[in-house]
Amino acid sequence: MRCPFCGQSDDAVMDSRPIDSAGVIRRRRLCKSCQKRFTTYERLEEMPLMVVKSDDRREPYDRAKLREGVLRACEKRPISIDTIDQLVDAVEYDLKDYVMEIPSRVIGEKALKKLHDIDQVAYVRFASVYRNFSDIDSFLAEIRNLKARRTRSKNPEDRASALAGK
Ligand SMILES: [Zn+2]
Structure with a gap:
């Protein structure tokens, strides 16, 4: 267990x-x-955590799927596979509070929050998929938000503690 x-x-x-x-x-x-x-919370195979999608469909939580999404967002960015796996681990650790079901949006936001501390480009890419930016305005609004937050906090956060959700 990591x-x-x-x-x-x-x-x-x-x-x-x-x-x-x-x-x-x-x-x-x-x-x-x-x-x-x-504390770790281990789930029996027969009782998978169900992810509730925006259209109310449910599917079993799938680590590979989350990892795939993060990998795609991090493509050609200076981010190691190890960092990505740690990010996925940290997101999964946060899922411990959810027992039966979790909205897919919550998983996306948790991953986003951690990506934000790692790489701004990957963050925006991931956000554009998860938040489903429907138009250029919402996309630009997110970029503006990002810039505002960056200028507000200039002290570089420790990556490890960011990953642990501290
Ligand atoms: Zn330790």
């Missing part, structure tokens, strides 16, 4: 809770590299 704080995958399980009615097993883990504690 540590959401330092990204290492060397941890010890301290405590496991019995499976609950939603089919979720909770485990308290201790990262051996940074000594931080985190």
Whole structure:
């Protein structure tokens, strides 16, 4: 299990809770590299998290699909595969609060938020797909937003902590 704080995958399980009615097993883990504690929520295969699409259709959550979308947004940008996988891990970690269903929009926004701290071009590309910019005006509005936010906070955030959602 990859540590959401330092990204290492060397941890010890301290405590496991019995499976609950939603089919979720909770485990308290201790990262051996940074000594931080985190909780993982593991789902039984038979009870996948369902993603609710904007037209109300549902499909099982698919990590490959999210990763594919992020990869596409990051194409030809100076972003390593490892960074992308960490981003996907961090998004999945945030999904722990959702047990049965999650709106696809929520997943998209979580990924966007993390991309924002990594690469502005990838961020805008991803936003154009997920927010479904229907016209050039909403696209330009997002670019303006981005520029405004950039000038407001000039201090470079630590990427690792950005990925961990801190
Ligand atoms: Zn750690």
